[in-house]
Amino acid sequence: MTVQSPPPILDRLAELGTGGPPPSIDSIWIDGTARPADGGQTLVVEDPSTESVLANVSRGGAADVDAAAKSARAALDGSWATITPQARGNLLLALAQLIDDNADRLARLETLDVGKPLSQARSDMAGAAATLRYNAGAADKLEGISVPLGPDFVDFTELEPLGVTAHIMPWNYPLGMAMRSLAPALAAGCTAILKPAEQTPLTTLVLAELAVQAGIPAGVVNVVTGLGEEAGAALTEHPSVAGVTFTGSVETGRRVGAAAGGALKPAVLELGGKNPMIVFDDADLERAVESAIDGAFDNCGQVCSSVSRLLLHARIRAPFLERFVERASARRVAAGLDDADLGPLVSAAQHDKVIGHIESAIRDGARLCLGGGRPAGMDKGHFIAPTVFDEVNPSSPIAREETFGPVVTAFGFSDEAEALALANGLPYGLVAGIHTADIDRALRFARGLAAGSVWINGWFIGGVQAPTGGIKDSGFGRERGLAGIHNYLSIKNIGVQFHRQANAGDDASA
Structure with a gap:
């Protein structure tokens, strides 16, 4: 008997809300494939408009985070490192086109998951694609500088990927917030582990699937669904994670920032506002x-x-x-x-x-x-x-x-x-x-x-080009714009000292 594979995640999730029983989705996405949580636990995803169950997804923990980190590290050192910056940008453009091509289904899924009006969800999908295109254009323009140290030296800088990055997202704009930090991380050459909010994981799973369809190598984009105190904490503390981006409450942001600081890794925190x-x-x-x-x-x-x-x-x-x-x-x-x-x-x-x-x-x-x-x-x-x-x-x-x-x-x-x-x-x-x-x-x-x-004289002014972020209890770091890409870059300085040669008129034998 031939065992048939389940349909792609987007096809399965597109059936949500049509009256059938809620499906169980393996939602730990590692090395380009979906799998159940290591411990076999699950989470319920609810439709906030009806309070009915939409789906059951995997509840990942420390073991799943470790597997995702190993996958992301292997991709960082392997296939992703061999791709030119221009080719990285082209892959992001391909992913943007796939989001556009599936925008209606993605918007409906976002609306079911979050509850937001459908027209607002459609706008979110357009914003996600625009974010990818903006960062795609920057991928091959991340230039270092030449430092003038004098006639006996050449000194310059190179911008290198920060490494494996963790992205802990909120529930209000699931795909949009994922893309706000993922797109610049990929443009910079990093690999990523996404931890969507436990209330709203569905479009993030589709994003991982579309990334593979776009040609982004397996292991570059990984997803661990689960609770913040389990999967999120494990991500922040994992030794292979080089940097953390978190959007959420001040209380949780303090914990994320403290854990990242204790591990001496940078964090970008966008927290609350009044x-x-x-x-x-x-x-x-x-x-x-x-x-x-x-x-x-x-x-x-x-x-x-x-x-x-x-x-x-x-x-x-x-x-x-x-x-x-x-x-x-x-x-x-x-x-x-x-x-x-x-x-x-x-x-x-x-x-x-x-x-x-x-x-x-x-x-x-x-x-x-x-x-x-x-x-x-x-x-x-x-x-x-x-x-x-x-x-x-x-x-x-x-x-x-x-x-x-x-x-x-x-x-x-x-x-x-x-x-x-x-x-x-x-x-x-x-x-x-x-x-x-x-x-x-x-x-x-x-x-x-x-x-x-x-x-x-307006509100919500700006866009993907304009940096955003807070001060005081609203966090630190900036996302969007060119400033957002620099969150995912490390500066390496390279200096060369010339061997001083004798002047042409000098007696070399003297």
């Missing part, structure tokens, strides 16, 4: 409101760089909030495949956290302007209506901690000094925004803001 949008009294209110709506409720507020605090000049506070609440109340909430404005939160745990913040704000005396819980008639799924608070107690958790949901708090100020103190008064420093018609004020104020990115 991002202020400061609106001055000369701002274009309509433009500022639209910008705030997009910034607050895109991806159901599950974005590190979401607008979470509105700092409003006293003269425009009331009219701004009136417009903002009116626009927010019109945002439609539905299952991701229904492609409304907002989908559900990713999990029951995240839903409970956001509800906890809302309830504590009400207890602390905040004025609830809109929302405050589940939308009417939506008893199933992890849904929360767009929620707006004013007159928030500054010591309330909702005023000081990252909520990571469709919840916005409003505060007033009377002058620039008060606005700057409010904006900089928390330990976060990821993003801040300014709306004003006065360019002098905008640039002056931007220099005073303690944030890795400052956006003026």
Whole structure:
């Protein structure tokens, strides 16, 4: 009897949500093939719109991480090292084309896994392909420098791959965040081990499969699905891993950073944000409101760089909030495949956290302007209506901690000094925004803001070309742009001293 191989992972996952029983997927991807976890354990992947089981995947641990690290190291020293930088770039372009070719199926899978509206998932797929193309173009342009030491020396630098890199990703943009660090790592010549969030591993598995189809050698891209405290911790501590990239909470980021520092390996950490949008009294209110709506409720507020605090000049506070609440109340909430404005939160745990913040704000005396819980008639799924608070107690958790949901708090100020103190008064420093018609004020104020990115008269400004990252408790290091590629490069200095020859007129026998 002939034993038939299972269909490719994307083909199997494309059937999710069509009514059949949830499949069990071997999701430890090592050396170009899928296998079960070494210990045989599994994880449940849930559809946050319905709370039904989508699939069961492998729960990897230290043994699986070790196998992935050996595979990545062998590829780094073998087939991947023999490929020219231009050829690496061409392989990334081929992977980008495969993502474009499968964009609809990938977007549907991302929507089922995360809950986000389908149109937003399609945009994520386009962004992943664009990230690959940007980094592909840089692969053969990573040049060293010549150092002028004088006539007796030649001194220069070469940029070498950092080595085997670990990528521990969040659940809000699974494929997009994977690509944000994977693409520059591959462009730099590194190999990689991806650890997707346990809630949202599915498109990362397809990514590994597509990488092989694109011609990227086996072992260059490996995936270990599992829990952070098991697979993630093992990755950070593994001696073959030369560098770690992590996006997630401040609490987990501290542990990752401490473990990487103890092992003397570099880490890039993008952590939480409690991002202020400061609106001055000369701002274009309509433009500022639209910008705030997009910034607050895109991806159901599950974005590190979401607008979470509105700092409003006293003269425009009331009219701004009136417009903002009116626009927010019109945002439609539905299952991701229904492609409304907002989908559900990713999990029951995240839903409970956001509800906890809302309830504590009400207890602390905040004025609830809109929302405050589940939308009417939506008893199933992890849904929360767009929620707006004013007159928030500054010591309330909702005023000081990252909520990571469709919840916005409003505060007033009377002058620039008060606005700057409010904006900089928390330990976060990821993003801040300014709306004003006065360019002098905008640039002056931007220099005073303690944030890795400052956006003026807009939100979510930038793209794959623009470096992003935080300061203070929001992490360190920069991703995207050319700065992002340098996370995965090591500088080697090479010096040559000439043998000094006698001058032509010298007597060599003297």
